Amino acid sequence: MLVAPKRDRRAERREATTAEILEAAWELTRSQGLAGLSLRALAEKIGMRPPSLYWYFNSKNAIYDAMFAQGNRQLLARLAEQRWPADAKGILRLSARAFVEFSTEDVQRYQLLFQRTIPGFQPSAEAYALAMQVVDQMRARLAAAGLTEQRAFDMWTALVSGVAAQQIANEPGGDRWLRLIDEMVDIYVDRFTGKQARREKG
Amino acid sequence: MLVAPKRDRRAERREATTAEILEAAWELTRSQGLAGLSLRALAEKIGMRPPSLYWYFNSKNAIYDAMFAQGNRQLLARLAEQRWPADAKGILRLSARAFVEFSTEDVQRYQLLFQRTIPGFQPSAEAYALAMQVVDQMRARLAAAGLTEQRAFDMWTALVSGVAAQQIANEPGGDRWLRLIDEMVDIYVDRFTGKQARREKG
DNA sequence: GTCTATATCCAGATAGAC
DNA sequence: GTCTATCTGGATATAGAC
Numbered sequence A, B: 001m002l003v004a005p006k007r008d009r010r011a012e013r014r015e016a017t018t019a020e021i022l023e024a025a026w027e028l029t030r031s032q033g034l035a036g037l038s039l040r041a042l043a044e045k046i047g048m049r050p051p052s053l054y055w056y057f058n059s060k061n062a063i064y065d066a067m068f069a070q071g072n073r074q075l076l077a078r079l080a081e082q083r084w085p086a087d088a089k090g091i092l093r094l095s096a097r098a099f100v101e102f103s104t105e106d107v108q109r110y111q112l113l114f115q116r117t118i119p120g121f122q123p124s125a126e127a128y129a130l131a132m133q134v135v136d137q138m139r140a141r142l143a144a145a146g147l148t149e150q151r152a153f154d155m156w157t158a159l160v161s162g163v164a165a166q167q168i169a170n171e172p173g174g175d176r177w178l179r180l181i182d183e184m185v186d187i188y189v190d191r192f193t194g195k196q197a198r199r200e201k202g
Numbered sequence C: 001g002t003c004t005a006t007a008t009c010c011a012g013a014t015a016g017a018c
Numbered sequence D: 001g002t003c004t005a006t007c008t009g010g011a012t013a014t015a016g017a018c
Helices: A009-032 A039-045 A050-055 A060-081 A088-105 A107-114 A125-144 A150-170 A178-192 A194-201 B009-032 B039-045 B050-055 B060-080 B088-105 B107-114 B125-144 B150-170 B178-192 B194-201
Strands: none
Touching: A009 A039, A009 A060, A009 A107, A039 A050, A060 A088, A060 A107, A060 A125, A088 A107, A088 A125, A088 A150, A088 A178, A107 A150, A125 A150, A150 A178, A150 B150, A150 B178, A178 B150, A178 B178, B009 B039, B009 B060, B009 B107, B039 B050, B060 B088, B060 B107, B060 B125, B088 B107, B088 B125, B088 B150, B088 B178, B107 B150, B125 B150, B150 B178
């Protein structure tokens, strides 16, 4: 009687090729821009003919979708691997730094994940769920720092994404805005945690 | 003897058509995305054949360039038409509100002016000079509010563009982040002007 | 100024052989 | 799984008539 082997070598190989395609896609976007990605160039880069890509992805949008999901998984992993301190200010500093560094590392990934720059693209439900997980993680970090109100969270995301946006738009690869993170956290903390915040609430 | 008439009707007509093309281009980008603009669709929208556009613009990039310049002129006009108050906090509030409202009004314009989303596009020297004027205006407003340091200016642009970015990315057309502007100005002012700032300096 | 006709090239996607 | 061949349609841009 035939038994299924423990390892599915075919599935493994398929996964490996899929990963290779995505890696090549990221590289191409870095040089051609996110919207400039073409299946021809992608196929050529990995030594395939364009139609062969369709064995792995049903459409170009499916590739964007996989990239979107992968980027969000990378960010989740990045957040998970941090050694989170216990104090509020430490948590906020690390949270901001991790996000801004992740964003500035790869402009195209930043645009795909956080901006609506590709005309037709909308992430699938599965990919979008990962993006929601990222938001939940951020919210959990802020809660760990004692901040639970929606208003405080919105202000926080504005501050952090502002630093990232300016760094990317005006000095990609530099650290002119990155260096402002600690001070930004200070002025945020002054307002939203500790004595002052309690005084305003009471 | 022939004398040149005071009005150059031909030039006027050419200008009018140029303006019409640009207006149609903006409308198309709003529905198709910035990168999705095509000369075919643009020509059709104004009842022309595609080659006729080349009488007015040498290339597609020239159209993007004119749009870039126009957007910056619109922002300069917007800043100029404000009735600027005398007090620092009033100046900052109006400055932030004017910029964020301008940004959220038209997402494609925002992307063209403030983000590098089109693969090949780089503004011409003339158009770029207008973008510099915008920055100078912003800097002048901040100076009028008593803030002259580079670091304070960088922090300010991060805060303002963060509010705009979040509003556009997460709730286009809404005011969830717009409503945070006054509070954002408050926490900024607490840090960078008045007693506290002087104490930190001294 | 606007047109027709055309050049040149590229895009994403499918059919079906092997 | 990967290929060749092909479909269909799009793009920007130019030449030259009117």
